[in-house]
Amino acid sequence: MSKALLYDATMCIGCKQCEAACAQQNKLPYDDRVAAESLQSEHKYTVVVTKDDKFMRRLCMHCERPACASVCPVGAFHKTKEGPVVYDVWKCIGCRYCMVACAFAQPKYEWGSLNPRVRKCIMCPDRVTAGKQTACADICPTGATKFGDRDDLIQEAQARIRDNPSTYQPRIYGLHEVGGTCVLILSSVNVEEYGYPASGKIGDTPMPEYTGRVMERIPDFIPVWSLVLGGIYWISHRRDEVAAAEDGENNRRTR
Amino acid sequence: MKIKLTFWRTVFLTIMAMGLYSTFVRYFRGLGAISNMSDQFPWGLWIGFDCLCGVMLAAGGFCVIGAVYLFNVERLHSVVRPAVLTAFLGYLLFIVGLLFDLGRPWYIWHQLIYMNPHSVMFEVGMCVMAYTTVLFFEFLPNVFEKFNLNAPIKWIKRIYPVLIVLGILLSTLHQSSLGSLYLIMPSKLHPFWYTPALPFLFFGSAISVGLAMTIFESTQSAKAFGRHLELPVLVSLGGALLVALWVNALLRFEDYFHRGMLGQIIKPSYEAYFLWLELILAFVIPITMLSFKKVRLSPQGLYLASIFTVLGFITNRLNVSLTGFETYVGHHYMPKWTEFSVTLMIIAMGFALFGVAVKYLPIFPEEEHAVNTVLAKAREPDVDEAVLSHAGD
Numbered sequence: 234m235s236k237a238l239l240y241d242a243t244m245c246i247g248c249k250q251c252e253a254a255c256a257q258q259n260k261l262p263y264d265d266r267v268a269a270e271s272l273q274s275e276h277k278y279t280v281v282v283t284k285d286d287k288f289m290r291r292l293c294m295h296c297e298r299p300a301c302a303s304v305c306p307v308g309a310f311h312k313t314k315e316g317p318v319v320y321d322v323w324k325c326i327g328c329r330y331c332m333v334a335c336a337f338a339q340p341k342y343e344w345g346s347l348n349p350r351v352r353k354c355i356m357c358p359d360r361v362t363a364g365k366q367t368a369c370a371d372i373c374p375t376g377a378t379k380f381g382d383r384d385d386l387i388q389e390a391q392a393r394i395r396d397n398p399s400t401y402q403p404r405i406y407g408l409h410e411v412g413g414t415c416v417l418i419l420s421s422v423n424v425e426e427y428g429y430p431a432s433g434k435i436g437d438t439p440m441p442e443y444t445g446r447v448m449e450r451i452p453d454f455i456p457v458w459s460l461v462l463g464g465i466y467w468i469s470h471r472r473d474e475v476a477a478a479e480d481g482e483n484n485r486r487t488r
Numbered sequence: 489m490k491i492k493l494t495f496w497r498t499v500f501l502t503i504m505a506m507g508l509y510s511t512f513v514r515y516f517r518g519l520g521a522i523s524n525m526s527d528q529f530p531w532g533l534w535i536g537f538d539c540l541c542g543v544m545l546a547a548g549g550f551c552v553i554g555a556v557y558l559f560n561v562e563r564l565h566s567v568v569r570p571a572v573l574t575a576f577l578g579y580l581l582f583i584v585g586l587l588f589d590l591g592r593p594w595y596i597w598h599q600l601i602y603m604n605p606h607s608v609m610f611e612v613g614m615c616v617m618a619y620t621t622v623l624f625f626e627f628l629p630n631v632f633e634k635f636n637l638n639a640p641i642k643w644i645k646r647i648y649p650v651l652i653v654l655g656i657l658l659s660t661l662h663q664s665s666l667g668s669l670y671l672i673m674p675s676k677l678h679p680f681w682y683t684p685a686l687p688f689l690f691f692g693s694a695i696s697v698g699l700a701m702t703i704f705e706s707t708q709s710a711k712a713f714g715r716h717l718e719l720p721v722l723v724s725l726g727g728a729l730l731v732a733l734w735v736n737a738l739l740r741f742e743d744y745f746h747r748g749m750l751g752q753i754i755k756p757s758y759e760a761y762f763l764w765l766e767l768i769l770a771f772v773i774p775i776t777m778l779s780f781k782k783v784r785l786s787p788q789g790l791y792l793a794s795i796f797t798v799l800g801f802i803t804n805r806l807n808v809s810l811t812g813f814e815t816y817v818g819h820h821y822m823p824k825w826t827e828f829s830v831t832l833m834i835i836a837m838g839f840a841l842f843g844v845a846v847k848y849l850p851i852f853p854e855e856e857h858a859v860n861t862v863l864a865k866a867r868e869p870d871v872d873e874a875v876l877s878h879a880g881d
Contacts, residue, residue: 274527300672306613307595308604324602327591330609332530334672341527342591344520349591434675443671444608447687451611451661458660462558462653469560470649 235297235415236316236361237383238370239390240290242420243400244377247281247288251369251378255279258357258368275341278354279369282427289427290378292369293318293339293354294407295415298439301331301340309351316383316415317356325351336411336435356415383415390419406432412439500836507833510826514588522826529813533823536809537831538585540666541802542578543616544690547698548705549575549623550659555728557652563724569630569851570709571702576623577841579616581834588830608668615662622655630849663694670808678812680753680763685743686808692739693770693801696732699725700774700794707791712843715852717787726790729797730778737771762803762811770800 249268256263261276273280279292299318302310309324310331331351332340343349357367365371370380379386387408394401406424407414410432418424425431514522525532552571555561587593599613625644632641644651667690670677683689703725710717744750753763774793783789814820845851 303604303606304609304672305604306607306610307598307602308607309602324595324598325592326595326598327593328589328609329530329591330607330669332527333676336675338527342519342530344526345518347516347518349519430675436674440672441606443674444668445606446684447665447668447671448606448608448611455657455661459653459657462656463649465558466649466653469558473560 235314235383236356237295237381237386237415237417238292238356238367239379239381239386239417239419241377241379241390241393242287242289242418242422242424244375245281245288245290246375246377247283248374249281250372250374251290252277252279252281254368254372255354258360259355273339273341275343275350275352278352284427287422289420289424289429291428292416293356294337294410295354295356296411296440297413297415298411298441300334300336300411300440303441303444304330304334306330313358313362315358315361317358317361319355319358320351320353322350334440336430336440383417386417390417393419404432409437411435412437412442500840503829503832503836506829507836510829510833511588513826514830519591522824522830524822524824524827528817528819529821531809532821533810533827533831534585534589536806537802538589538834539582540805540809542582542585542834543663543666544694544697544801544805545701545798546575546578546582547659547663547694548702549578549626549698550656551695551698552702553626553652554656558656561724563720566718566853567702567706567721567725569853570705570846572623572626573630573842573845573851574701574705576620576627577838577845579620579623581838582616583620584837585831585834608665608671612662612665612669615658615665619655619658619662622651622658625651626655630845630851633850634848659694660691664688664691666690667808676813676816677808678759678815679747679749680759681808681812683743683747685739689736689739689743692732692736693804696729696736696770697798697801699729699732700797703729703790703794704798707787707794709846709852713846713852719785719787722787722790723785726778726784726793729794730775730784733771733775733778733797737775740767740771759807759811759815762807766800766803766807768800769796769803774800 252268253263255261255278256267256276259278261267261278267277270277271280271282273291279290282289282291295312295316295318297312299310299312302308302312302318305325306328307324307326309321310318311321312318327349329340329342329351332338332342340351340353342351357365360367366380367378370378373379379389381389387405390405394403394405400421402420402423406418406420406429407416418429510522519525523532523534548571552564552568556564556568586596590596599610599617604610625647629641629644632638632644664687667686667688670682670686671684674682703722706722706725707717709715744753753760773796777783777789777793777796780789783793810821
């Protein structure tokens with residue numbers, strides 16, 4: 234069963250310990266200066282955004298059907314059965330199609346490096362496969378970021394909305410968006426105000442299906458189109474051959 | 489031999505010098521230092537122009553080959569070799585462009601071993617690789633002929649039908665797939681340019697530009713190398729171009745009509761201005777021009793119409809790859825001068841290599857009529873200079 238993270242913005246106190254734990258887990262620099270940065274970058278996989286005294290966390294959504302994995306020409310991204318979408322740097326050729334394709338704009342790039350890598354939250358795959366929580370969920374003092382089975386977390390989120398309908402927006406962001414994600418978000422305000430793409434805009438269709446509709450035709454297209462082209466070639470040249478042969482015959486007759 | 493420093497040579501050398509400096513910055517300071525690309529704009533001018541437009545501009549090869557060998561348009565036979573040469577150089581330079589744009593170009597061969605058949609980029613990569621090989625074989629006879637090697641020419645003649653069919657198949661696939669690349673970004677690309685019809689539109693524009701580029705090239709070569717201009721060739725290309733433009737225009741209209749966008753595209757907005765520019769350059773001007781028989785029969789008219797077509801579709805592809813993302817990102821992307829200089833260097837290399845190939849290989853057929861030869865000879869300028877004069881075009 235797929236693991237997931239449930240982030241409940243109403244429980245978040247903006248302590249940014251998740252940021253620090255994430256940096257430590259991924260061996261990234263973290264100090265006051267980095268803590269003050271409100272944008273994700275190649276050295277900051279997750280960020281807690283503050284707006285109007287409310288907090289919102291951003292991180293890779295770990296889509297059930299990830300666009301990054303489907304577009305990568307060398308398959309450097311893949312979805313593990315536990316849920317994390319992970320990155321194999323040794324395959325990467327640096328085309329950055331993943332960055333353009335991601336609806337949540339999560340992959341970031343090491344623009345200053347001479348051998349640059351794509352950077353994003355990979356949901357602590359080593360910890361998850363070892364049966365442990367992600368570093369961010371582990372350290373969260375209020376339980377705002379909770380780790381667990383995706384199905385259990387969905388039920389819990391639905392229960393929280395049911396029990397406190399006045400607190401929450403009546404939706405779980407990530408439940409259906411782009412075919413479902415392994416990061417689920419509960420909030421008292423619209424997540425769109427904190428930089429998340431609008432549900433209506435990204436839709437419920439898994440991203441890979443948009444290109445898949447075309448790509449799945451190709452295996453049929455190749456033989457059919459080859460036959461058509463070959464056929465046209467044969468016909469147009471056969472006409473020449475026939476004409477040449479008739480010419481030869483006519484010449485012989487007139488002689 | 490003393491080499492004179494003419495105006496165009498100076499331009500060419502300046503472009504190459506700036507390009508070499510930028511190349512140094514690219515490989516010793518990184519992508520961040522050389523370009524204005526960022527996490528918000530991961531694809532910039534190099535993908536928009538060098539790749540998307542480059543492949544489109546090299547489409548003349550398969551258009552002409554298709555016309556001559558599949559549909560027996562014998563008149564176009566004389567432009568097959570220059571068109572194949574342009575396509576071959578175009579694809580080689582496209583790969584050079586990729587080596588600049590890829591973050592880890594030394595792993596470009598990973599395509600061949602870590603294959604992901606779901607990826608449009610993978611399909612484009614494989615097709616381009618295979619098609620460049622096909623073009624190489626279609627180009628080889630020029631070299632063999634030069635050195636009077638008849639045996640290998642015979643071998644290539646024998647596989648020529650396969651090369652032709654394969655070349656057109658691969659071109660159909662990757663020209664349209666360049667459009668499919670953007671199908672996965674429905675929430676990012678502006679609705680003026682995001683449409684499920686993208687692969688068809690990209691294929692259609694490749695054919696139009698392929699024809700227009702062949703007209704442009706023939707006229708330009710005639711000027712530069714003092715060759716006799718074969719009007720019947722240009723006239724049939726111009727006719728085909730008019731048809732192709734109409735088909736493209738109808739496709740665009742149908743697309744906007746079915747998506748209910750007609751009302752929006754006539755309302756002024758930042759994107760609308762760019763869209764209008766594109767539509768006027770690519771459709772309104774060349775279609776109007778080519779609708780007059782007088783223009784269709786005049787070399788200058790055809791030349792001008794082909795330039796408008798090419799500029800229009802370049803605008804179209806830059807809109808798809810750059811303009812269309814600005815609203816989503818929330819700010820403008822303007823390439824750094826070093827990005828421009830790399831692009832310019834690649835274009836200049838293309839013109840120079842074309843000139844060198846024309847000078848040393850039998851690309852253009854021998855002039856048929858003695859009179860024309862005399863006329864041509866009389867106008868023939870220094871070929872080197874002709875080569876360089878292209879660099880600034």
